[in-house]
Amino acid sequence: MKIGELAKITGCQVGTIRFYETSGLLPAAPRTQGNYRVYGEEHKKALQFILHCRALDLSIDEVKELINLKSAQASDARKAHSIIENHILEINKKITQLESLKSELEFLAHKCGHDHREEKGETCCLIEALHQ
Ligand SMILES: [Zn+2]
Known part of the structure; x- marks a missing residue:
């Protein structure tokens, strides 16, 4: 799926998904030939984990420690x-x-x-x- 779809499914802003990706919380999405990022089930699961932690007010650093x-x-x-x-x-x-x-x-x-x-x-x- 494309980033917009992942955003819609998870209720997370596109910019926030990009931020989680550049900060290494989300695994980098592979790109299509058209240079679109493609997100799979693992990205969705990882993002939902991050969002759950963030909803509990855990910091980005704490999420980084918890994620693996x-x-x-x-x-x-x-x-x-x-x-x-x-x-x-x-x-x-x-x-x-x-x-x-x-x-x-x-x-x-x-x-x-x-x-x-x-x-x-x-x-x-x-x-x-x-x-x-
Ligand atoms: Zn008064």
Whole structure:
């Protein structure tokens, strides 16, 4: 199949497929005589694997490490577990950062007690605070 068809089947942008190919995540597609890249079932499977990992917010580097791991090999399995465990730790850090961001926003939102339903010339403390 051509790249457009692979894009359609997988719901992945053509540019993203090219990026995965140039970064070595996807095996290079052989070309036809007309110089079109031809993608097969192995490309589709590899791309779906990449997309699944990306949907889990794994980085390109993490996907690179995961992509060739064999499920029946203990050393590979240990690698996979360690990558996922590290990823969970990173997610926990992000959750902590987002919670602190949320508190900051809630503080800002409650800083101004005016309802602003009418033009009363009241100063909005929220807008004022954003300027500080
Ligand atoms: Zn206000």
